[in-house]
Amino acid sequence: MADHLLEVRDLSVDFHTVTGTVHAVRNISYYLDRGETLAILGESGSGKSVSSAAIMNLIDMPPGKITSGEILLDGKDLLKMSGEARRAVNGRRIAMIFQDPLSHLNPVYSVGWQMREALKTHGISTTQAQAEALRLFKRVALPDPEAALDKYPHEFSGGQRQRVMIAMALALKPDLLIADEPTTALDVTVQAEVLALLKELQRETGMGVLIITHDLGVVSEVADRVVVMEKGQLVESGTVRDVYRNPQHAYTKKLIAAAPGKGDMHEPDAHGASILSVKDVRKFYGGFEALKGVSFELKPGETVAVVGESGSGKSTLARVLLRLEEPDGGTARWKGKDLFTMSPGDLFKLRRDLQMVFQDPTQSLNPRMTVYQLISEAWVIHPEILPKAKWRERVAELLDQVGLSPEHMGRYPHQFSGGQRQRIAIARALALEPQLIVCDEAVSALDVSVQAQVIRLLDGLRKKMGIAFIFIAHDLPLVRDFADYVMVMQKGEVVEFGTVAQVFDNPQMPYTQALLAASLDPDPDVQAANRNARLARVSQI
Amino acid sequence: MLTFVRKRAFASLISLVGLLVMVFFLSRLTGDPASLFLPVEASAEMKAEFRALHGLDQPLLVQFGQYVGNVVTGDLGESLRKARPALDVVLEAFTWTLWLAVITMTLVTIAAIVVGSLAAFRTGGFFDRFSSMVSLIGASVPDFWLAIVAIVVFAIQLSWLPTSGTGTLSHWILPICVLFVRPFGIIVQVVRGSMISALSSAYVKTARAKGVKSGPIIFIHALRNAMLPVITVIGDQAASLLNGAVIVETIFGFPGVGKLMIDSILQRDFNVVLAAILVTAFAIFLMNLVIDLAYALLDPRIRY
Amino acid sequence: ASSDIKIVLPEEADLLEPCMATRSNIGRVIMENVSETLTELDVRGKQGVMPRLAEKWEQTGDGTWRFHLRQGVTFSDGKAFGAKDVKYSFDRIFSDKNICESRRYFGGMKFDVKIVDDTTIDFKVDPVQPILPLLLSLVTIVPEGTPLEFIREPVGTGPYKLSNWTPGQQIVLDARDDYWGKKPAVTKATYLFRSDPAVRAAMVQTGEADLAPSISQVEATNEKTDFSYLDSETVYLRIDGNIAPLNDVRVRKALNLAIDREAFIGTLVPQDAVLATALVPPTTLGWNPDVKVFPYDPDEAKKLLDEAKADGVAVDTPITVVARTANFPNVTEIMEAIQAQLQDVGFKIDLRFVEVAEHEVYYSKPFKEGRGPQIVAAMHDNSKGDPSFTMFFKYDSKGTQSGYSDPKVDDLVSRASAATGNERAKLWSELIAYVHDDLVADVLLFHMVGYSRVSERLDFKPSIATNSMLQLSEIGIKN
Amino acid sequence: MTMAVPSPAPENAIAAEPGFFVRMARMLWADKFALCAAIFLVFVIVMAIIGPTLLDDLATKQNLRGRNLAPFDFSRDWFMWLGADALGRPLWPRIIVATQNTIMVAAGAVLISAVIGTLLGLIAGFASERTSQVIMRVADVIMSFPSLLVAVIVLYILGSSILNLMLVLSITRIPVYLRTTRAEVLEIKSRMFVQAARVMGASSKRILFRHILPVVFPTLMTLATLDFAYVMLAESALSFLGIGIQPPEITWGLMISQGRQYLTNAWWLSFWPGLAIILTTLSLNLLSNWLRIALDPVQRWRLEMKGSKNG
């Protein structure tokens, strides 16, 4: 019993808020051994991040409070350690990959500096640290790793930032790695590489990995055991296969049933003129060409899913289309009018019709506004949508639709979990009743059951109101279920475009094929078979 | 960056000219230097002669034309009272002020950042309360109080330091200490406020997760993010030292440009006023340019 | 003991221009120390005008003055002093290349300076100047060839020469070996400048300076080192007698009676200050001992006001009292107290404090058209021993600060200026009495007192001239 | 093996959120320093309003024979307890009477400069490069214009009055707010939530005032409250040079400048008004520090936790 690497016993965490105490984590217990991978599955907002933050001593206390429990690392209770001893544990023995890479990277230092700092705290000399940082950047498949070292966090794509976080955590060669949704922003090929890297390190150093994820595929790929959380409590635990094959708890059953990728594929049937036609859009960042002439068309009620390599320009495309960034070439006609040369007045009218859910939900929510203010702001700006008397009611309704409760209205963004924030962002986009929503990894942080609920909601809206979607995602089963068309991007270019059926059943380009092949299956057995097949292929070469 | 500096230098030049024009005309609206230079009993003819001698009897525009003509050739005119080139007078005084400002601001910056950051680190703690109290009192104490009390205590009672004047290094100590107090108080508060927000950011958590010690977390991770308003206020305080350390210069007999400027304004020695403003403005413009470049250096998201 | 001394002054000289030596900040440094005059006024004894560079002088029949110069005098640059230098000094004063302040003493006069021989010089002045020897105590002699423009490094015949001037910091004078007169005890004087009186006093206390000629009354607390001296400054309220209701003599008298002058003495004004009955101090020629200070009599003042009011004088018109900030010690308090006292008898007083330049606008002619009734608080300095430096400017209808045009005053001023000896004294006395008692031209207040702090190692007593001149040769060094 | 854990009983009964003022009051109660500061400031404001009518006669009654009376002589009348000035006027009624002018000038100058400076700063940070360049260079000009020269010019040309003085002091303080605001805007406008607001169609005005200003506001507030002291003392310096407020008007600054010459032997003349300035600044700052926390949702718990001990 005592030789577990990590053992959490009876842990409870409360948060103080004006409206009362939130019991974020309640009496949870689990353990993790050396060389083992434990996955924490669970509902969004169920306390996964909070419980792991408690291990790292990263909960702000107050307003947070650990009301009970012990956290034993090699038998020593972390909660009873002095601040000094605790700091020695952080980084050296336990490392963490945070859920929200953008806000967790210091915006004013280059990522190379931040990497080196991690290594130097670990007692490594500067030159060695530089070399090691470079090596790790290569390992997480960052393009042009040398140049990347000198770049600042805001110059990366979402997935690239996530890989920086991963590299930084791994740099410390910890005994215990806590990975909070480490692959939410990664396309499946990169995800596979990163997971392989984890496995490899685990083999080398006997590192224990605590992985928090909602992606059943990831669980079946890497985890040995799994615990399931719901509403702050641990509701189920067991080996991956047992839990998948034979879930006990109602929530677990619901979760497994909700795994996407099993339904029918959409047959595009929209008629009429296209509302958006994009031609040859280009964008440069300095000398780097992030978009090399992207073109596509979109009709009302249609969904184009954009999948592709991390850093291939998906978010850039979205930002350019919304005029958050000035394009360096091309046209985008919205109902015939060119978006790029539009006057500010026209643009204002248009804003109502075009909405976006950002990839980094935390940063896109004003920290000084309550949820109510955040969502109702849409109506302050466009008062014609809804009379003021109905705001409260409608906010409650929207929150309910995205799986949050109306009581959350008075809370501020920092009081939510990653997935909850993402849902607030979705609710905000929906409040405007737009005609096109650009969803940049909009459901990536949601557990599959909530994800399914949100997707149903979006699908309903699409049918009912003819909303079109540009759906940027890396989760192929989800894309398969939701999209009409799929656009595959690589290195700023569209490499393949077709209906879902065309792309999924009959991929043309090698990159698309690789992408589909790398997709993970929630079934541990299927996934094990896939893995073996892959290994066999690799060894043949 | 270079084009930015070039554009900026050009714009600054224009505003320098604007400043000059403004001061030239406005200052001449404030009365006649002749009656200040000459004793009250002097006859009207003598006053007229004085004006003629210094060209003050000409129409304002003509005077301005001449002045501009001279300025272009680098001649800022003679002091009306001192029979010396105004620029010499000003540069002599400005050197003193510049040193005083540079030394004081260096000390202030270091001390205020350290104190303010530590106060923010334990918001509401004893050190925070104490340092806030001290710095706020510092920011609201009349400076002549401090100056006189310092002289009474350190020069008269204890005889550790000279009362006033220049010459040795020890002459600098009291003026610097007195000048130190107010900017220190102000900057501590700004640092503290700015640091409270910075220290609650997510990236600070990352640093803690990496096992970084409190020192570097405060002074490396949070501080740089909190620096924008801080350097702005440092610049403002430095500017007010550059053209306004009047009281301290007066009491300590420090021959700086603040006192010079006051005296010249009160005596309507226009050429010296203009030269002094030109010199200090140049320094302040330069400082603001440096500060603007520092913004971009401190925060890579700001680009010019 | 060292014969080097340090003197701390309130204000640095802008220039060290000999012809500007009548300005106190310049005069205190160079007057009679570096640059000498032909004659010198005795301010300590009763000798009147004494010889300096001139050994003796006489007036010839047509009013021409002949001066016999001292021989064997050299300038600090080695050149010999002679009549040509005297003539040159005068020519320089009247040159249009500069605005020499001493020129103002010769306003309206025509000078004809003739060199008789190397040591004799004649001054023919039109109109005849009975007090020319006194006037010449204000004219410093520079060597021939000195630039006509203002200079910063004076060369003179005095016991000291300028050896160093670091603007803003110090001026150093060194004693000359080849001085024609008695060798002074002080061999080197360093002048420092501090505007704060408390700092000046402290510097003598800590030994950073030996002499602080002017410190404030409140600092003067040490009997051993602090001395008071009548400093020839007279504080008064100048009345503009052209504007109603101040053109009524009863109103002016009421102003005088309403002020409790005694109450100020020893409180806001130093104990040793003297109540003034004339704009000139008692040491001046023709000062009239029979003129009495107005008593403090508020009832009488009220009565006079009522009378005036009954005659239709608009005594309710608010009167503006203009004073200059930092004009003299405690000026704000004194003016506030005066305001209160005047209001007590029924005046309406608007008190305004202004800075120097604006004060000047109110004080000197031309006065603004359409102005209301105005009173200007001012301070006047005459340490020269003769009222002519005062009376014309302040009371004559053409005087620049005069608020009156009274034929009798004009007549007395012109006659007194032309007279000599007892006649002159009598006429001045008459004028002083008339101005005070009949015209009630202004509200005369106090002859002020200055304080100086002198280190115990020095043997020096300040005099009435200390305000404008500080002769180093008068300073002795103890043991 | 798999074990099922019973699902939790529904809990988290969330109380209704109290109203804004109730919440602020509770948070103020939680910080005793800020509470004292607030009480003191209320006192100051009340005195500023009713002080002159209440105590004017007492404050202007001169007594040359009782000048510079030392404080703490409790055998005298109550109004003499803090001593008397150089004209024998009791100090503490004078301080109270002076409150009105002092607060008017200081609050006026600070408000004018803060509002104008902030507005221009917001524009400079957000507008086109050219507009911003123009605004910034004008700020440079003001910044390098010595405040005393501004004072001499304005007061000479327009005459000295409380309003003009306010104007002079506010002109010279504009650049700090302007530059601070602009610097912050430059950074904040690159944040994602600003872009999100833009996507919703928020006008520049809304983005500036609703999204950016609240982030800059605490810093500006700190500056403004510190400027209170600055303005009061600058006003004192101007009085001393003869271009500020002049007797018989009174302000704390003027009292300080009048007491200056007695510093070494009647310290109380300038000490009490100085103390009034210090206490006011201190209170304002304590309150602004409190407000900074109270307005920041991330920090607010510091006050809320203290208010309701185990809520």
Ligand SMILES: Nc1ncnc2c1ncn2[C@@H]1O[C@H](COP(=O)(O)OP(=O)(O)OP(=O)(O)O)[C@@H](O)[C@H]1O
């Ligand atoms: N500072 C806070 N104040 C109040 N409540 C908080 C705070 N931080 C977190 N919570 C609440 O604690 C609960 C657990 O949050 P946590 O971040 O652990 O969720 P999670 O399981 O990681 O969810 P996700 O998958 O969406 O990231 C959530 O309901 C959240 O609303």
Ligand SMILES: Nc1ncnc2c1ncn2[C@@H]1O[C@H](COP(=O)(O)OP(=O)(O)OP(=O)(O)O)[C@@H](O)[C@H]1O
């Ligand atoms: N501000 C910037 N400066 C320089 N390069 C940038 C900047 N923003 C993005 N890039 C680069 O542009 C490329 C495209 O970025 P983008 O965010 O569009 O990728 P993405 O397809 O959304 O990737 P991901 O799936 O990882 O989010 C990346 O290589 C990134 O490094």
Ligand SMILES: [Mg+2]
């Ligand atoms: Mg989470």
Ligand SMILES: [Mg+2]
């Ligand atoms: Mg992206």
Ligand code: NI
């Ligand atoms: Ni066990």
